[in-house]
Amino acid sequence: MIEKGEIFFGFSAVIFRVHCADHTYCTLRFPLEAPAALIKRSAADKLGLKQGDLLLVEVKSTGERIIIPDRRTCVATGLSLNGALFISPKEHLDALTPLQEQMGPGVMDGTGSFLESVSSQELAYWLTVTDWEAFQCIHPVSGGSLQRDFAAKAPTWSFAQILNVAFIVMGFNHCYELLYKVLEGESLSGQPMTGNLDVFIRRTSELQYWAATEICLATNLSKRSALMRKFIKVAAYCQEYGNVNGALAIVSGLSTPAISRLNHTWEKLPTRIRKVFGELEGLTDPSRNHRRYRMYVGTLKPPVIPYMPILLKDMTFSHEGNQTLLDSLVNFEKMHLLAQSLRMMRACRARSWEIPPPPSTKSEAEVRSYVTSLHVIDCERILNQMSQRVEPRR
Amino acid sequence: MPEQSNDYRVVVFGAGGVGKSSLVQRFVKGTFREGYVPTIEDTYTQVISCNKNVCTLQITDTTGSHQFPAMMRLNITKGHAFILVYSVTSRQSLKELSAIWDAILETKNEAMGDIPVMLAGNKCDETESREVNCSEGEEQAKRWRCNFMETSAKTNFNVKELFQELLNMEKNRNMTLSLDGKEKKSQKGPHKFKEKCCLM
Numbered sequence: 001m002i003e004k005g006e007i008f009f010g011f012s013a014v015i016f017r018v019h020c021a022d023h024t025y026c027t028l029r030f031p032l033e034a035p036a037a038l039i040k041r042s043a044a045d046k047l048g049l050k051q052g053d054l055l056l057v058e059v060k061s062t063g064e065r066i067i068i069p070d071r072r073t074c075v076a077t078g079l080s081l082n083g084a085l086f087i088s089p090k091e092h093l094d095a096l097t098p099l100q101e102q103m104g105p106g107v108m109d110g111t112g113s114f115l116e117s118v119s120s121q122e123l124a125y126w127l128t129v130t131d132w133e134a135f136q137c138i139h140p141v142s143g144g145s146l147q148r149d150f151a152a153k154a155p156t157w158s159f160a161q162i163l164n165v166a167f168i169v170m171g172f173n174h175c176y177e178l179l180y181k182v183l184e185g186e187s188l189s190g191q192p193m194t195g196n197l198d199v200f201i202r203r204t205s206e207l208q209y210w211a212a213t214e215i216c217l218a219t220n221l222s223k224r225s226a227l228m229r230k231f232i233k234v235a236a237y238c239q240e241y242g243n244v245n246g247a248l249a250i251v252s253g254l255s256t257p258a259i260s261r262l263n264h265t266w267e268k269l270p271t272r273i274r275k276v277f278g279e280l281e282g283l284t285d286p287s288r289n290h291r292r293y294r295m296y297v298g299t300l301k302p303p304v305i306p307y308m309p310i311l312l313k314d315m316t317f318s319h320e321g322n323q324t325l326l327d328s329l330v331n332f333e334k335m336h337l338l339a340q341s342l343r344m345m346r347a348c349r350a351r352s353w354e355i356p357p358p359p360s361t362k363s364e365a366e367v368r369s370y371v372t373s374l375h376v377i378d379c380e381r382i383l384n385q386m387s388q389r390v391e392p393r394r
Numbered sequence: 395m396p397e398q399s400n401d402y403r404v405v406v407f408g409a410g411g412v413g414k415s416s417l418v419q420r421f422v423k424g425t426f427r428e429g430y431v432p433t434i435e436d437t438y439t440q441v442i443s444c445n446k447n448v449c450t451l452q453i454t455d456t457t458g459s460h461q462f463p464a465m466m467r468l469n470i471t472k473g474h475a476f477i478l479v480y481s482v483t484s485r486q487s488l489k490e491l492s493a494i495w496d497a498i499l500e501t502k503n504e505a506m507g508d509i510p511v512m513l514a515g516n517k518c519d520e521t522e523s524r525e526v527n528c529s530e531g532e533e534q535a536k537r538w539r540c541n542f543m544e545t546s547a548k549t550n551f552n553v554k555e556l557f558q559e560l561l562n563m564e565k566n567r568n569m570t571l572s573l574d575g576k577e578k579k580s581q582k583g584p585h586k587f588k589e590k591c592c593l594m
Contacts, residue, residue, distance in 0.1 A: 015434055024452070027434035046436060048423060 007137045008032055008077070008195035016076040018043040018056075019086045021095040032077065032195045037070035043087045053090040058083045061102040061379040065093060077198035081205050081378040104209075104377035110217030111370070112227055118367055120230055121358045124237030124246075126371045127207070128305075131246050132353040134203050135305045137196040138345075139177035178342060182315045204249045204308055209376035209383075211253035215262070216377070216386040224390065225268035228254070232269075232277045239280065241355065244297060245305040251280045258383040262391050303353040306344065315341045402444065402569065403452045404560065405469045407494045408479035409487040410458025413516040416547035417479060418455045421557055426548055433457055435465060442561070444569045451561075451569075466494070470501040475510035475560050480531075482515045482544065483523045488534065495538055510563035511540035514556055518544040 008014075010033035017025040018039070026046040030039055040056045043049075056068045056075070061082040068075060068085075079085065082102045088095065115123070177197040211231045218224040231250055238247040253259065254277070260266075266274070283293045290310055297306060318337035325331060357364070377383055406414045415433045420426055422438045433455055440451040454469055470476075476498060480487040491513075502509055515531040518524075528544055535542035541559055545552040554571065561569040 017435075022439055022450075024437040024439050026436040029434060 008193075008199070010073075010193045012195065014076045014195075016085060018047070019059075019084055019099065020047055020049070021086070021088055021092060021097075023099055030076075032074045032193060034073065034075075035070060036068045036072045036075050039075055040070070040087060047087065049087065049089070055088055055090055055093065057086045057088060057093065057096060059086050059096050059098050059102075061098050061104070061377075062381060063098055065096055067093075074193060074195050074198060077195040077202075079202075081202055081209065081376065103379065103382065104213060105217065105375045107217065107219075109375065110214055112214060112218050112223055114370065115214065115227060115230055117362060118370075119358070119361045120233035121237050122360055122362065122367055123230075123371065124234045124241060124243070125355070125358055126364075126367045127234070127246055128238055128241040128243040128353070130368070130371050131200075131203060131243055131305055132303070134196070134200045135245070136349065136352075138200055139196065178312070178315060178345065179338070181312060182319050182338075201308060201312075204245055205378065206374055206376060207246055207249035208253035208256075209378045210374045211250045212256050212259050212383055213376040215254075215259055215265070216383055216390065219390055221264055221391075222268065224262070224265045228259075228262075228265055229269055229273050232273050232280070235280055236276050242300065242302075242304045242353065244283075244300070245307050247280060248284055248293075248307045251277070252284055255281060255284070256380070256383070258380065258387040261387060264391055302348055302350040304348040306348050311341055311345065400449050401452050402442070402449055402475070402561075402564075402567070403454065403473050404475045404477065404557075405454045405456060405473035406477045406479060407456055407466075407469075407491070408458060409481075409484070409490040412458065412479050412481040412484070412487045413547050414458065414479050415455050417477075417514065417516060417545060417553060417556070418453055420547040420550055420553045422453065424550075426550070432459070435462075435469075440571075442569055442571055444567050446568075449567075449569070451557075466497060467501060470498050475512075475564060477512045477514055477556065477560060478540075479514045479516050480526070481517045482526045482528075482531075483517050483520050485525045488515075488526055488531070491534075508565065510560050511538065512556055512560045512563075513538065513540050513542045515542070515544040517546060517548070518551065519546040519549045 006012075011031045013029050013031050015027060015029045017027050019025040024047070026043055028039065028042055028046070030042075036056050040054055041051065043056075044051050044054055056070075058066045058068060058079050060066070060080050065086075072078070075085065082104060084099055084102055086096050177194050180194045181197055181201075215224055215227050215231070218227050231254060235247040235250040235254075238244075238250065269277075283296055285292050293307065293310060297304070315338060318334060318341070322334035322337065323331055324334060360367075377386075406418055408414050410432065411430055415431070415436070416426060418436075418438055422440055434457050436455045438453045438455065440453065441448055442451045443449070454473070456466065456469060460466075478491045478494060480491055498509075498511070513531060513535045515526060515528070518528075531542050531544065541563060543552050543556050543559065545556055547553060558571050561571065
């Protein structure tokens with residue numbers, strides 16, 4: 001129920017469900033900055049559970065359960081793609097099972113025929129419009145309130161405070177979401193706000209599973225191959241539009257084991273299309289610290305949507321591999337490393353994305369509503385089973 | 395996707411503040427809260443007996459505001475039976491049900507006679523501020539060919555009867571609320587009337 005393309009602030013209210021083990025639920029409305037403990041209390045009250053040893057838990061479509069710590073904020077946006085919130089007494093955690101709807105579309109729900117009727121360029125265009133909107137929403141939070149927040153809590157400086165001061169020195173005061181994401185798990189003062197980045201990250205995995213889901217749902221070999229061709233072309237157009245994130249998300253979806261093992265489908269692709277895929281896939285090559293990707297992105301002019309997983313990975317490594325304080329002095333070398341990633345982010349958005357739409361084959365509203373409401377299977381196990389079914393191993 | 399045929403889903407619709415949540419909570423938990431907390435969407439379950447078996451009665455308490463039309467459609471599609479609630483203290487709340495009735499008709503384009511629907515005029519304890527007479531509710535119910543009851547979640551009047559009557563209307567299954575005798579508590583408040591009562 002989280003709207004895309006809308007900027008979130010800490011006070012923005014979001015609507016979400018909290019489920020019980022028997023899959024009954026209550027629907028709550030809370031600002032993003034509300035801590036998990038508050039959500040838990042309210043849900044327990046609505047669902048008539050006895051307060052006490054209760055846990056707020058994310059249950060993924062795979063069945064995996066992740067306990068959400070009481071202090072966590074942005075609970076609703078922080079869920080995995082098809083994840084759902086549950087509440088349960090500590091001792092009954094084992095009883096939590098995923099909801100039917102978390103499993104994603106069923107065998108009959110593939111959208112292959114719709115995809116066939118839309119041109120690849122048009123799909124890529126509207127995908128990029130949507131992605132760009134989400135990308136632009138990331139960390140518009142002004143540093144002001146956060147600075148005040150932190151300043152009040154001196155003199156025991158937390159990591160975030162040090163960062164805060166360090167970044168003001170370096171002229172950054174609006175990059176908190178990425179930092180907060182990287183710092184997840186550190187004890188922070190203030191209320192970390194990552195809602196917009198969360199939405200963007202979810203979007204990235206949505207695109208990835210979208211390609212894999214639709215191909216696995218196509219039971220007919222030639223249809224499947226046509227879809228694969230479509231996705232590769234969409235990825236190529238995304239790349240042309242500067243949506244590197246979208247392009248590489250789709251390509252990595254096509255490289256997952258469930259899809260890459262479909263030999264018959266790949267064999268039916270024209271050589272030209274396979275070459276296009278090969279070039280795109282090359283950009284995801286992790287060797288020499290993603291050298292090919294970095295070289296490529298370095299040549300691009302803004303507006304660009306960079307591949308978010310690599311950006312976040314860089315920041316995580318900069319953070320975890322380097323100490324913040326050295327002999328009680330702030331490690332500015334580290335701050336520079338982190339700032340480099342943030343600078344890259346800023347450079348990508350230096351110009352806004354304004355490209356007229358391509359000639360249309362379908363109504364604009366129809367394509368837009370399709371790309372903003374993708375239904376996918378985000379469980380590798382299910383995808384693998386479906387893949388085995390459409391092309392059994394010989 | 396396999397359908398959980400053991401569930402029987404009842405959806406409660408009505409304008410904001412007519413007492414949908416109060417009715418459901420009175421029925422499920424036996425409690426009543428003064429004060430108004432707008433609902434977005436909550437579900438409750440109750441174990442009932444169905445064709446001499448145990449089955450779950452799933453009650454969806456919906457929002458009174460019209461912010462989420464998509465959710466309303468989905469609930470109609472999923473629902474087996476419906477309770478349409480208005481408040482006898484507000485004629486407007488009865489009028490607003492027409493849109494919901496139309497939506498149900500449109501979505502369930504089978505013979506409407508087969509789908510159990512109850513019209514409930516809630517807050518019948520508030521005699522002072524009554525705007526809608528009992529007979530008006532009856533007439534509306536006749537027009538929609540559904541059954542009608544006046545209820546009060548506050549005084550626990552006709553609440554259980556409302557749900558029992560709804561389940562009685564289901565022709566495909568034979569359902570009763572009580573699993574055994576233990577549910578029968580002594581009921582407080584004014585005399586229970588089965589139906590078609592008029593409190594003035």
